[in-house]
Amino acid sequence: MWVLSVLLSTVWAVTVYDKPASFFKEAPLDLHHRLFMKLGGTHSPFRARSEPEDPATERSAFMERDARSGLLRRLHERPALLVSSTSWTGLHDPWGTWEDEDFSILLAALERCSCPRTPGVVEVGRLESSVGSLSDQDLRLKCPLQEKFEQLTLDGHNLPSLVCVITGKGPLREYYSRLTHQKHFQHIQVCTPWLEAEDYPLLLGSADLGVCLHMSSSGLDLSMKLVDMFGCCLPVCAVNFKCLHELVKHGENGLVFEDPEELAAQLQLNQFRKNLRESQQLRWDESWVQTVLPLVMDT
16 A cells, blocks of 8 residues: 555646537437437327327427428427436445435435425324324325315316436336336326437437436546536536536536435526536547647657
8 A cells, every 4th residue: 555655646647527429419409309209109208298280290298390381399388308317227335235326316306396395284194193193184184285286287277297207228227117107296207218329419408407316436436427418508406425516516507416305496497508508518529639638749
């Protein structure tokens, strides 16, 4: 260790940060539409909520193309599109197995968004433990906002909704798919597609918000998915860890959260895209030429 510390003390190093490839960028509306129509063929959250008057009109849950003019437009009551990605794998250490990313955090946040609780509302379980037994009427207590949602639905109102897409392929995918189906979300749909390589940048470039649940095992590595999301000017909510501040500037280019409650509150925000557009981010090749190439040329 002493020899290693001496060697390291004599090393002169330059930090080279990961940068997004050039194809990670905001997608034009035409590519949004093509992707949504393609994914609608296999994933119901992308399909149109109602049929257009003209059968020749192409419509997804988010957009439609006019059959006569060919013009594209975003639907007025389109759902918000939230995107996250994962390898659905776990890490092994001497104390057992733990996940690269804990998606129970996201699912818990979605539950809170589905039926947010307001201050002063007592949860039935907590109340029951305090006073013993409750009447049937007490047991039917619900969140006031949930009751409002249900009444609006009965009155024929179209409520705002959210489509949550978690992309990736791995051994934990089926587990979380089953867990998602057990949830009773209000106006939230979740799907877990395995995308073709060329479709992933398009999805990031078409989304409204990204969520990163990467928790570095070392506390020293930054997630490449965050870099890719920023390359697409996609605002991000990221779970906190030791060096995250080097990439995510809380309140500037994204938001940092510690638990499902904080994430649930942040999912309603989408104010950072302008800052990301104006940040003039370097791409991977530009960063290499600017940072590494001069060192190589000097040797």
